[in-house]
């Protein structure tokens with residue numbers, strides 16, 4: 039029996055489990071591999087992802103994995119499709135379907151995410167390959183004169199069209215409007231922009247006839263820009279993020295899974311934990327991290343077959359810390375017990 043959209047959307051953030059975002063595009067994974075001195079060949083990319091999918095983390099802490107087009111078609115070294123490894127671990131395979139953010143005409147410094155043309159047909163193929171959820175990422179930068187409403191609206195409309203097409207294909211859409219933390223803005227500016235973006239996204243999801251019960255929201259946290267002089271405390275990030283989401287995200291949405299966006303591993307974990315501890319949220323809240331789950335295993339692995347066990351241990355540790363955070367049971371002491 040196939041699970042309904044509602045069941046899959048709920049399961050992705052249930053019981054403390056969260057998502058592994060392993061959907062780096064060819065250029066992004068090359069950047070990550072460059073940093074650890076590994077050549078970005080198809081085989082190395084396969085070996086790296088196979089290492090993650092065969093680790094203990096998958097059965098205990100990871101509800102779903104977001105894959106890139108290349109990976110959903112790849113086989114493990116022994117010939118087993120990588121999708122089957124994920125399913126065998128009790129996790130759900132998903133697929134990134136956007137074709138990335140491109141400069142938006144008339145809007146200097148802003149982007150529009152492409153990939154809608156032919157998407158209905160691509161969804162059919164991805165469903166047959168095993169994908170039961172998908173991801174589309176819109177990117178909103180903060181600067182002196184940006185974002186513009188032109189860009190927010192175009193990106194929100196694209197997210198809504200994508201989400202409607204996904205649901206039509208029996209695939210749960212992860213709707214990801216990412217407000218970047220690259221600038222020098224303070225946390226309150228991030229709050230204002232995130233609120234504006236989320237309001238518009240849910241308005242367009244309504245006009246696009248998207249069923250909120252069958253989707254997952256993947257938002258940024260409300261946080262000061264990386265270059266800001268005024269960094270916010272964990273308590274402030276947790277309080278302002280929860281307040282912003284409560285003002286914008288209908289309680290019909292079952293699951294909210296944060297991106298890490300360039301936060302350190304421990305910050306991303308501590309912020310999630312603090313929000314869960316504060317309580318009072320109508321949705322299940324969890325993680326859908328790329329960098330904050332993979333930086334440690336990438337470093338431990340460094341492309342060497344003899345480091346596979348160390349890479350898997352590093353991934354399992356990070357996944358466990360975020361699982362504990364999603365249950366409101368993480369502490370700095372638990373984090374550092376491991377390091378000792």
Ligand code: 13P
Pocket residue numbers: 059175214297298299300326327328329330
């Ligand atoms: P980060 O956690 O590294 O931000 O990646 C999550 C993601 O899927 C971005 O689209």
